[in-house]
Amino acid sequence: MKIAFDGKRFFNNASGLGNYSRDLVRILATHFPQNQYIILNKEQSERGRKILEIPGVSFKKTSKGNFSRQFKIGKDAQNIDADIFHGLSGELPLKWNNKPIKKIVTVHDLIFMRFPQYYSFFDRKIHFWKFKKAAEQADLIIAISEQTKRDIIKFLKVPESKIRVVYQGCHQSFKEMQSSEFLNSVKEKFGLPKKFILNVGTIEERKNLLNIVKAITRTDIPLVVIGKKTKYFNKVEKFIKKNKLQNQIFFLENVSMEDLAAVYKLAEIFVYPSVFEGFGIPVIEALFSGTSVITSNTSCLPEAGGPDSLYVNPTQPEDLKSKILFLWNNEAERNRRVEKGLKYAQRFSDENIARDLMNVYSEVLSGK
Structure with a gap:
């Protein structure tokens, strides 16, 4: 053929x-x-x-x-x-x-x-x-x-x-084991906090980063964001400055695929409250990386996340906040969902x- x-x-x-x-x-x-x-x-x-x-x-x-x-x-x-x-x-x-x-x-x-x-x-x-x-x-x-x-x-x-x-x-890098030495070197390279939640994707309105920022306001949960900035970033940045969140949110740029896979593995929770997706590859990347997932209950995202991801209404920051806090404060629950999520990911x-x-x-x- x-x-x-x-x-x-x-x-x-x-x-x-x-x-x-x-x-x-x-x-x-x-x-x-x-x-x-x-x-x-x-x-x-x-x-x-x-x-x-x-x-x-x-x-x-x-x-x-x-x-x-x-x-x-x-x-x-x-x-x-x-x-x-x-x-x-x-x-x-x-x-x-x-x-x-x-x-x-x-x-x-x-x-x-x-x-x-x-x-x-x-x-x-x-x-x-x-x-x-x-x-x-x-x-x-x-x-x-x-x-x-x-x-x-x-x-x-x-x-x-x-x-x-x-x-x-998803890319092979997310399915490969990376040494603890390499993971630590990536953490040092980007100055990442000891524990954090992660969001990956173009910083545009549909991806809904602002509601993640609103959800972690008045918490001590660090957020790492990786994605290309658009005009929408100005709206997010304005909210961050107004609420004095500059030291709580980390924007990374020029991240290689290998480093990106490491950041996924280092994260406690992957948060992806997009309003609509054709599929949602970042969710698959998180599942293969062994990271628990919170994503939207809309479009194809439940297809990508499977039965053991947590789902939210992407328009409601309070719903997102409660789900983030639930997983952030419950390591056993995160681990349970990670194990089942990795099994679900094998269909991809x-x-x-x-x-x-x-x-x-x-x-x-x-x-x-």
Whole structure:
């Protein structure tokens, strides 16, 4: 089987869609080395270079020119006799030739439809057109959660029979044991407190950091935050200064994947009260890291967190505060949930994801 991938996110995105693209190819090539996996893009970058060293994975430079991703990359895949073209970020090329090829697209979320206030009018129209067009062209659609599947049916008017749910995993670093010496060196490197709760993700309104800050106000619980800052950060910072919380909240930047995995392991609790997610990879990262989780009772987050994470109404800081205090003051309860959460996380193992992806590929080629 020869599978061609749209490599834009694979090479260009440091997190999010980039991590999904790189992990997907790595997982497939590791567990099904008999196939060929070709990454199509205008150029390579350092991101993903290690994955290109895996047997069976190769890079193919695509045709030059403006809009080549839209008009040429599909034909490039056909011209190298690929059996399948997999668009990894909600898009498929617009132009194809007459050579046979099956088309699969992964849709991560339709947040721009559920929360249009977070997007400009122009971005909403462009996103909807691209996703709708890709859904129509695709032989099968991969949704990364049951929540995303429901949204594809609702907003893109796609029949359920055309959608398969294949969960995401997380980077290998979160599944590996790290020595106590390394963990201590990371703690010293970033000046972390002895005990803390953790939040990871872009600092934007939808991720709801302000309500975590409100929840720990008038407590002595330190909060460590790792994520790219947006304009929303100014709102959070204003509240922090007004309530004199500067010495209680730590913002980390330039954190490598290995260091990030260590910070997860060092945290007592991972707190993620996002209003809405397509899946919620940080929750999976926490489960694999052996860290207890508090997250929202909305969207796909209960799918990611499983039955032994704690759930809150993300709009109610007092609910969040009570759950944080409950776990913070109860080590035995944290440990119990960690043990069960790690077992639940195995459904997001590389082996399971590789098998589910290969089942989708086999199904689309069989035409059933």
